[in-house]
Amino acid sequence: MEIPFHKPYINGEEEKEVIDSLRKGWLTMGKKTVEFEKEFGNYIGAKNAVAVNSCTAALHLALRCIGLKEGDEVLVPSVTFVATAEVVGYFGARPVLVDVERDTHLIDLRDLEKKITERTKAIIPVHYSGQPADMDEIIEIARNHNLYVVEDAAHALPSSYRGRRIGTIGDLTAFSFYATKTLTTGEGGMITTDNDKWAEKIRVLRLHGISKDAWKRYTKEGSWEYDVLENGYKYNMTDINAALGLAQLKKVEWMWREREKIANMYNETFKDYDELILYKIKPDRITSWHLYPLKLNLESLKINRNQFIEELKRRGIGTSVHFIPLYRFSYYKKLGYRAEDFPNSEWIFERVVSLPIFPGIKKEEVEYVIENVIDIVKKNRR
Numbered sequence: 001m002e003i004p005f006h007k008p009y010i011n012g013e014e015e016k017e018v019i020d021s022l023r024k025g026w027l028t029m030g031k032k033t034v035e036f037e038k039e040f041g042n043y044i045g046a047k048n049a050v051a052v053n054s055c056t057a058a059l060h061l062a063l064r065c066i067g068l069k070e071g072d073e074v075l076v077p078s079v080t081f082v083a084t085a086e087v088v089g090y091f092g093a094r095p096v097l098v099d100v101e102r103d104t105h106l107i108d109l110r111d112l113e114k115k116i117t118e119r120t121k122a123i124i125p126v127h128y129s130g131q132p133a134d135m136d137e138i139i140e141i142a143r144n145h146n147l148y149v150v151e152d153a154a155h156a157l158p159s160s161y162r163g164r165r166i167g168t169i170g171d172l173t174a175f176s177f178y179a180t181k182t183l184t185t186g187e188g189g190m191i192t193t194d195n196d197k198w199a200e201k202i203r204v205l206r207l208h209g210i211s212k213d214a215w216k217r218y219t220k221e222g223s224w225e226y227d228v229l230e231n232g233y234k235y236n237m238t239d240i241n242a243a244l245g246l247a248q249l250k251k252v253e254w255m256w257r258e259r260e261k262i263a264n265m266y267n268e269t270f271k272d273y274d275e276l277i278l279y280k281i282k283p284d285r286i287t288s289w290h291l292y293p294l295k296l297n298l299e300s301l302k303i304n305r306n307q308f309i310e311e312l313k314r315r316g317i318g319t320s321v322h323f324i325p326l327y328r329f330s331y332y333k334k335l336g337y338r339a340e341d342f343p344n345s346e347w348i349f350e351r352v353v354s355l356p357i358f359p360g361i362k363k364e365e366v367e368y369v370i371e372n373v374i375d376i377v378k379k380n381r382r
C-alpha cells in the first residue's frame with residue numbers, strides 16, 4: 001500500500017466553482033473573493049475577514065497594523081514553520097524564540113515571560129497542529145506588558161478555546177489555505193480582526209496601497225482613477241483561489257470530523273504502547289487536528305526517530321516532521337540562538353513524527369498505518 005502524508009479533498013464542487021470563475025472571465029480578486037471573505041467571517045464569527053495570498057502575507061500585514069519597527073522584538077515559539085519568525089525580520093525587528101511545552105508543543109508561558117524586554121512589541125502564539133495556545137494567559141501577559149497578540153492560526157481551522165473560535169480572540173489572527181491545510185485554496189490566507197481601521201488598512205495594503213475597491217476599476221461600478229495611500233504590497237487573493245475556498249468552506253466541518261475520527265483511531269491503539277507518547281490536548285479546547293503528531297519513547301526503543309520514519313517509508317507510508325526548530329537553521333544560528341537554550345523543543349524534535357491525517361483516507365489505510373507503527377515498535381523494543 002502507498003499512503004501519502006497528505007492529499008487535499010477536492011471534488012466536483014471545487015471544479016464547479018473554479019469553472020464558474022473561469023467562464024465569468026474574472027480571474028483575479030473580485031466578487032468571489034469578497035463572498036469568500038463574508039462566508040469565512042460568518043463561519044468564524046469574526047467582525048472582519050480580509051483575504052490575502054498566504055498566511056505569511058497575513059502575518060506581515062498584521063505586523064504592519066501594529067506598527068512594528070526596526071529594533072523591536074516579537075516573541076515566537078521555536079517550534080513552528082519559519083514564516084512565523086521571518087515576517088518579524090521584514091521590519092528589521094528581532095524574532096525572540098521561546099521554548100515550548102513538551103506535551104502540547106505550545107509556547108511555554110514561563111519561558112515567554114522571562115524573554116519580555118523593553119523592546120518587546122508583540123507575541124505570535126502558534127496554535128500548533130490546531131490546538132489553541134493558552135490564550136487567556138497570553139492575553140493577560142500581553143495586557144500587563146502593553147504587547148499586541150497576533151495569532152498564527154495556520155493550523156487552526158476550525159479550533160476553539162474555552163468556547164471561543166480561533167479568529168475571534170487576539171488582536172489579529174492569520175489563517176493559511178496552503179495546499180496541505182485544513183481548508184485549501186492552493187495558496188491563500190485570511191486575516192480576522194475586530195478592529196475596523198486595521199481591516200481597512202489591510203484591504204488597502206494588500207493591493208499596492210491603492211484606494212479602496214481598486215479591483216472594481218475594470219467593472220461598470222468602477223473608475224480608472226485611483227489614489228495610492230500607502231506603500232503597499234501585491235498580496236491580494238484571486239477569484240480562482242476564492243472559488244476553491246468557497247467550495248471547501250461548505251465542507252469544512254465534515255472534513256474536521258473526518259480528521260477527528262482518524263485521530264481517535266490512532267489514539268485508541270497507540271495509548272496502550274509505552275513506546276509511543278500521545279500528543280496531549282488540553283481539556284478546555286478543541287483542535288482542528290490539522291496534524292497528528294506522535295512521539296517515540298526513545299528510552300524503550302532501539303531505533304531513533306529518523307530510522308522510524310525510514311521504516312515507515314519503506315512500507316509505503318508518508319510522514320513529516322513538524323517542525324525542525326528554528327534555532328537549528330543556519331540563519332537563526334547567526335542570530336545567536338543555540339539548541340541548549342531550548343531543552344523542550346530539542347526533546348520534542350528528537351521524538352516527533354507526523355502521521356497521515358486527511359479526509360478521504362480510507363479506513364483500511366489508517367489501519368495499515370496503525371498496524372505498521374505497532375509492528376515497527378514490537379520489532380524494535382529494547
Ligand SMILES: Cc1ncc(COP(=O)(O)O)c(C=O)c1O
Pocket residue numbers: 053054055056057080081083084126152154155175176177178188189
Ligand atoms: C505555523 C505556520 N505558520 C505559517 C505558515 C505559512 O503559511 P503560508 O504558506 O500560507 O504562507 C505555515 C505553513 O505551513 C505554518 O505551518
